[in-house]
Amino acid sequence: MDRYNLNSNHHQSVMFDEAIESLAIKNNGIYIDATFGRGGHAQGILDKLGADGKLIAFDQDKSAIDYAEQNFKDTRLQLIHSPFANMLNLLSEQKLVGKIDGILMDLGVSSPQLDNPERGFSFNANGPLDMRMNQNSGISVAKWLTDANEEQIANVIYEFGEERKSRHIASAIKKFQAKEPLQTTLQLANIVSSIVKIKNKHPATRTFAALRIFINQELEQLAKTLEQTLDILADKGRLSVISFHSLEDRMVKKFIQKHSKQRQLPKGLPIKNNETEKMHLKDLGKSFASAAEIDNSRRSRSAILRISERIC
Secondary structure, eight states: OEEEEETTEEEEETTHHHHHTTTOOOOOOOEEESSOOSSSHHHHHHHHHOOOOOOOEEOOOHHHHHHHHHHOOHHHHHHHSSGGGGGGHHHTTTTTOOOEEEEEOSSSSOHHHHHOGGGOSSSSSOBBBBOOSSSSSSHHHHHHHHHHHHHHHHHHHHHHHHOOOOOHHHHHHHHHHSSSSOOOOHHHHHHTTTTTTOOOSSSTHHHHHHHHHHHHTTHHHHHHHHHHHHHHHEEEEEEEEOSSHHHHHHHHHHHHHHHHHHEEEEEEEEEEGGEEOOOEEEEEEEEOOOHHHHOGGGGGOEEEEEEEEEEE
16 A cells, blocks of 8 residues: 655655565565555665666556556566466566565555545545456456345455444345445445444445455455465565455464464374474564554554565
């Protein structure tokens, strides 16, 4: 997620300094920005790299790639229009598996996506109820809500948004659709707001997040990519992940815990490594956005950066 830096021609991302520092960038290293967005983190990485360094940037949003091609003129930058879950296959083609010195993943929706009503991510501005990261594939939220039944809608809102009133919301959605099509963000936001009463954040926050995560298969993509990083990273390569949603952070936390602990091998298996399974990661901890950053950008208030290091 990005916030605009008035002192730069690029967007400066949430937890910018912490994220760049977490990668321990080598002068001639090879790094991956898994979610280019508007290039805030990418520019920070490029600024730290030497002439022989390389940055590979992924983004499934064509508008992000178009922006990068127009605004980033750097031969050290390679742009790939693809979901980051394709990372292992695409790096295999370049014979870079096991040679990456750092991977940065900045999860969630970027500010340009959120601030553009036409993308359908925002409950604060009216636009088509879309929410697809890649508008060239998949179906919109509006289409899915039309096709899904009440139980399916309730389950998605509860599972991916942890919204306790999911069944009431699903029922209200179907009652609305019985009268007219549900096609815009404000229509959905108003439906949710009539049911959910909450202070300090918009009533539709959890519902919109749930539908976005579901329609883009974000948790499935994240799970696949995290496992791929074990093959992709070089020895002492860093994995840095910024998450904004509790389900995403929980997944990253469990992944790091799983691979940063030695575990006793089951009886009957050949003895090796002192009868323990080798660790693959070293847990380097977590950090949060500073108070000053949160004051400047409310979107950073839920950000958590988790860092780990590959052990070969």
